[in-house]
Amino acid sequence: MQKKSRIDLPTLFASLWLCLMLLIAAAAPLIAPHDITAMDLRDRLSPPFGFGGTTVHLFGSDDLGRDVASRLYYSIRTSLLIAFGATVISVVVGTAIGFLAAYFRGLVEHFLLLLIDVQASLPFLIVALAMLAFFGNSLPLFVGLMGLYGWERNARLARGLALAAGAQGYAGATRQLGAHPLRIYLRHILPNSAATLLVAATVTFPEIILVESGLSFLGLGVQPPMTSLGVMVGTGREYITRAPWMLLSPSIVIVLTAVAVSVVGDFLRDKLDPTLK
Amino acid sequence: MTLLQLEKVSRRYPIGNPVFGLRSFLTAVDQVSLEVRKGETTGVVGESGCGKSTTGRLALGLEQADSGHVLFEDKQLAAADTREWRAKRQRMQLVYQDTLAALDRRMTIGDLIAEPLVIHDIGDRASRQQRVLDLLYAVGLSEHHRALYPHQLSGGQRQRVVLARALAPSPSLLVCDEPVSALDVSVQAQIVNLLVDLQQELGLGILFISHDLRVVRHVSDRIVVMYLGQVVEHGRADTVIDQPMHPYTQALVSAMPKLPGGFDHYLPLPGEPPSPTERPSGCPFHPRCHLAKDICRQTQPELLPLGPERRVSCHLVSNP
Amino acid sequence: MTNILPYIGPKVLRAALSIIVVVTLTFFVLRASGDPALQILGPGARAPDLEAFRQKWGLDQPLPVQYLRYLWGALHGDFGNSMLAGKPAAELVLERMPLTLALMLPALALNVLIGIPVGAYAAMHRDSWIDRSVMMLTVLGFTVPSFVLGLLFILIFSVTLGLFPSGGADKWQSFVLPVLTLGVGGAAMLARFTRSAMIEVLSQLYVVAASAKGVTWRQVIHHHAFPNAIIPILTLLGLMLGGQVAGAVLVENVFGWPGIGQLLVVSVGNRDLAVVQVILLLVALTMTSANLMMDLLYGVVDPRLRQARPGSH
């Protein structure tokens, strides 16, 4: 019963907002009026244009006189890039583990299922904090760590898809032809699962943005001189009384982006894959 | 020449929880013996859940038997999913009932039929193309089907594709598990006739599984009647149909349209087929048997030979 | 009496295994993260000192022996000393526990006291304007991260209106903003979930009510809808605990609340591994027992779940 695929108003706005974010992320070096580390100590904490500020700093300047707008564009770029990389890792790792759990019977399967259970029962933020304490922080490590977010959900999903394909379906039929398991998983099950896994990725993506900004806010994520949305909120909190704009602009971006992705994600889920909750 | 031989093959499935004492087993296939000869068809018939599909999977080595032997071309099958086992798939193939599920919906018919050739590294690209074309014609399809996807075909056409795919690596044995049960009656006849023609042409041995005795009778040289995982009657097709000995077979035969020399009256088969988790004592068929006596409730009848290739498991037959 | 051991047994086993997995992983990750002797004595330490340290803490033993010692210590609550505070890590963590609980329990109560009634009301007035606006608000409620929400509250209620303090944990007013921040997200989620659970139960009950005469709709709701909807809601509460714990870390940080969450962040920043490890295990233990309790509750309330299904893994 395919209804006419008309896009409702919230979904339309959400998509537009996401496009805008993608555009800013891509074009940050072009549209940023200032270098993100360029300090101007004579022009510190200047309010945004329209609130007593000038057009030199459209969204105001921060405690060191750096341009908030430029930093915001770059932060969007960093946060989206990290979330993107991490989502890819999460889906790839999760899918691989899920397929392994589906392929192996016996102890291997039970062990993987147990790992999945353990991860599912621990809040990811705590695990991430512990890993940061154990291994220290660097950008590649941080992206890899964020990539662990949601792997267990993706693994469960991938395992379910593989089991369904195997039981009566095309995967069992291909095994019966004499195909090697690698062929069955890579040539048949993976392409057939791609759409569902893609939808799952739209769920993972905004959640990673939130975790990343949370950790960066705590000063344990993205490290200066790089900046991300969470870093900006973290710095802004010190000046909450004198310069609330430092905090508000990245906060608004975080909230709107998270809401937008979840609205668009709901839409995609309804359209692409009615079996996903 | 015997192509496939099952000797007292059994398969149990665990049910319940393994750790906390609730584990028990259901016996899906119980001491089944049968054979398929080159160029001939053995039919397996029985109600749903009686273990026909499991027997088929055991015959192909897709599952390991818990006891008994499966001999294919006089050799025991290698353990499942080993290299040797995979290589053997060329020689024995399965034809499915649910063709929509069995065909990867993202592949074209041409690629699907060519896949076994690719897997077993048979021929080069050009010769595979030619082989696909030959197979399409052999199963009554044509060249233009090659670029289509499974969902664009009718059920009967898809069954032809599944057949072509199974025939591609030139197997000597086909196991057909309810190959026509999902099809309209008119289409059923076409597919069954195609199967018979191809068998004569290629000298295939076929294990033909169906719950429908009419279809089985039409294709089989030999018939095996199963009830609750066991063989209850076995014999040449014409003798089993013309002179069924086991009350269960008699009931099945009497439900078919009137045949010359057959039963005049319909023998009702009361009740539902029981589940293998609650196997009745004695003769498993006794709760539904109109001839059941005391002994039937207590001891299980043996499958005793009654002349060449004929075996029946019923107290009334062995000592009337 | 029916035998519920086959239902409970695997769950308890699973919970125990989970804890063992966490403990084991922690041990190996700790060892993989570098030489503890070097970490604690510093890179400038002399070789004999390092050797003595390793001997003292058994680090010269084979890994399996170390692992068993570690387990033995963990069983006795001995997780080593905090490098920063110089006292047992477990003690340090337990000291902070009351303050964190003082934040989380009221927040949990807030979840339930706001989330469930609002959700149930929305379900019973489905598609009214109240229902619609509540649902809109809840989307915001659970997508706004807690640290942003907390800062917004500070901006509005402390900086602008001057109603509540923006930090500390000394007077009752200091509780208001942190508890509110922590409670809102969960309440939104619970409201949404309660609404859909109620709607499902109600749609089934329509049939019953229509055929049963002499029973008012209100009675049907009180005697059937609420009891039936409460089971999935309880499960969700168990699942939400994880988010609540993570939220507490951020909220404590925003409001300078000296609980376990802040201790964790400070310890991570200083790589005070013993403390981090205790907190990790504490969270794992809490979460696992909470899930186990929910499972058991579920099994007691809904006996159908206890039956082992054939062929299930």
Ligand SMILES: Nc1ncnc2c1ncn2[C@@H]1O[C@H](COP(=O)(O)OP(=O)(O)O)[C@@H](O)[C@H]1O
């Ligand atoms: N993988 C399995 N696990 C547990 N039970 C099974 C499995 N496969 C089949 N069974 C059980 O074995 C019995 C025989 O099944 P099957 O061979 O499919 O019968 P048929 O093909 O005659 O309908 C059924 O009771 C079925 O429930």
Ligand code: SF4
């Ligand atoms: S043994 Fe008895 S119950 Fe079984 S089929 Fe023969 S007569 Fe019927």
Ligand SMILES: [Mg+2]
């Ligand atoms: Mg079957």
